[in-house]
Amino acid sequence: MSKYTRMGSTFVGYLFVISLVLTLIIYIFRGLGILTFIPGGIILVLMALSLTTGIIYGISKMQRF
DSSP states (O other), X not given: OOHHHHHHHHHHHHHHHHHXXXXXXXXXXXXXXXXXXXXXXXXXXXXXXXXXXXXXXXXXXXXXX
16 A cells, blocks of 8 residues: 555545534534524535545545555
């Protein structure tokens, strides 16, 4: 496995974890009534970002070099 492939996969992994944690925190806080000013569209965008980065991370981890 090349050094650059592993580094890119790690970056996408970090991006996935950060987007997932941010989405969960905002979703939970909005449900508890703490962040009520955030519209539902922002939550959907964050969920789509988490899903997209998760798929990209999964594909990059399954590639063989």
